[in-house]
Amino acid sequence: MRLPIRSDSRAVLMGVGEYDDPALLRIPAVSRNLNDLLAALTHPDNGGFDAERCEMISPRYADKPTARVADLGDDVRDMFLVYYCGHAERASDGELILTLADTTRKQLEYTGLRMSDLQKAIMMSRARIRVLILDCCFSGAALPSVLGNDDADAIINAARIEGAFILASSAANKTSNAPTGDRYTAFTGVLIEVLRDGIPEGPETISLNDLYTALDWKLRARNHPAPKRVNDGTASEIALVRNTAFDPRSKTPDTDGPKYMSLYSQVADADNEPRSRIIALEEITNKAKKGKEDFRTALNIIATNTDLPLLFQINAVYQLSLLGEVSAAVTGLKTMTENASAEALEDAHRALTLPSSTQEWLEQLKQDNWNAPFQRYQRWHMHLTDADLWGIHMARMMRAMRLDINACVAAVEQLANELKDTDLAISTVKGLRRDRNLTDIERRVLDDVLRKVTVS
Structure with a gap:
């Protein structure tokens, strides 16, 4: 993994923490984000960028920021990195709007930076590698809420740029990106930490993929929103900095x-x-x-x-x-059911603790009001495959954990589509249908999903 070619690369760091409009909340951490991120990227020994070819901007609409970005990217032939930190929202037409220092709440759509304009400016560069990093802080008190709860990937989808690696701070409906009193916003703080302090037992340089993995792990471990990424090109293996925590001995x-x-x-x-x-x-x-x-x-x-x-x-x-x-x-x-409890976990343990004999297990199913598999000639042998048994056990565990039928169906569909195991998905639906506690509506839902999974 190589570093950017310094003479042919450039970074543009944009951030807005102070607003002319008092209706937009200040983000004091933004200036520290910019200064320390620039220091990490341009460190004389470890950074991948030349300080003279990096610029920090606190953009205003009147300054025509997209023209500035396009101009800065004009002589870039290797890596062109653009970073933005500030408030962001969706316009009424669905487009993502980044706020600027002179953006007003009442005229957000006319005084903000439209993502489509920033995309065009970045695409004007003939750089081999384009990287866009967005640390967009949301606040219900700061901007009108246009985003819905189902727009979890709104930021990353709105920001797509052909051939670019894009990294976003969180799902679009998250609001915990800028903890009060912290030196940095949550996302950029961890970004700076990884670039500056390195990844213990990691590779010699920190690629974009390495960076994403470390960010994902650290942010989740600290109960912050998880980052999002998309890689539409071949940039993921290019490094931004040398790994300061690299130890050649760890290569063993x-x-x-x-x-x-x-x-x-x-x-x-x-x-x-x-x-x-x-x-x-x-x-x-x-x-x-x-x-x-x-x-x-x-x-x-x-x-x-x-x-x-x-x-x-x-x-x-x-x-x-x-x-x-x-x-x-x-x-x-x-995160899966509002009925989560220690008792639900105990019920799941009991459901998955198999008795010493098949007959006892069948009796246990009947006691729990589940249809037990048919025993041929009252002998232990049953016409069940390993997948069938797995499906019954998984179905019992999900129901014991108080997952409603919609969550169970989602798990089945993911099993068939994302995990590519249609047989186990079918067996799980069949297992769920053994639950006698299901309502008629729930049974019809399962019948529908069974048809869909079987066809697929």
Whole structure:
């Protein structure tokens, strides 16, 4: 992984923390964001950029910021990095608007920086690598709320630029990006930390992919919104800085397997092959069972990571409860059901604790008001595949955890589509249909999803 070619690269750091309009809340951390991020990127020994080819701007609409960005990118042939920190909102026509120092609340659409204009300015550059980093802080008190709760990826989708690597601070409906009294905004603070302090046991240079993985891990571990990314080009392996924490001795392979960061990255990467994601999750679980605290932390983060498939979350919740981390398990379960409780976890344990004989298990199903599999000639043998049994156990666990039918259906659809296992998805639906406590409406919902999954 190489660093940018300094003579052919440039960084433009834009930030707005002070507004002419008193209706827009100040973000005192922005100036510190810009100064310290610039210092990390242009560090004489470790930075990937030349300080003379980097510029900080507190843009005003009257200054024509898009023209300035286009002008600065004109002589860039290698990497053109643009960073913005400030408030952002969606206009009435759906376009993302970045606020400027002279943006007014009443005339947001006419005095803000439209994302389409910034996109054009960045695309004017003939740089091989274009990078856009957005730390957009939202505040319900600062701007009218146009974003809906279902617009979790609004920022990243609105900011797409052909051939660019884009990194955004959070889902568009999150508001906790700028903790009061902190030196930096949450996202940029961790960004600066990683660039300045490095990644222990990491590679010699910090690529954009390495940066995203470290940000994702650290932000989630500190209960901040998780970052978002999109890579429409080949920039992800290009480095921004040298890794100050790099230790050549750590290149010796670890006989105990990859470190937690590597495994978590494999689990969290939706582009990774499904089986590889599952294996990585199993490795994290096994290491957590062996008492390795880092991997218990990983389970905590997976349990609350709503970007992951529900079955990954469910598994992490269940494993945490088995390890005695009941409070953490309930916290994870709360992201899936408002009926999360320690009692629900106990019921899940009971449902998945198999009796010593098949007959006892069948009786247990009947006692819980579930249709037990048919026994041919009253013998132990049943016409059930391993997938069928897995589906029944998974269905019982989800229902014991108080997941409603919509959450169960979402888990099934993710299993069929994102995790590419139609057989297990079908078996899980069939397992769910054994629950006699279902309403007629819930049964029809399951029948519909079974038809869809079977066809797919």
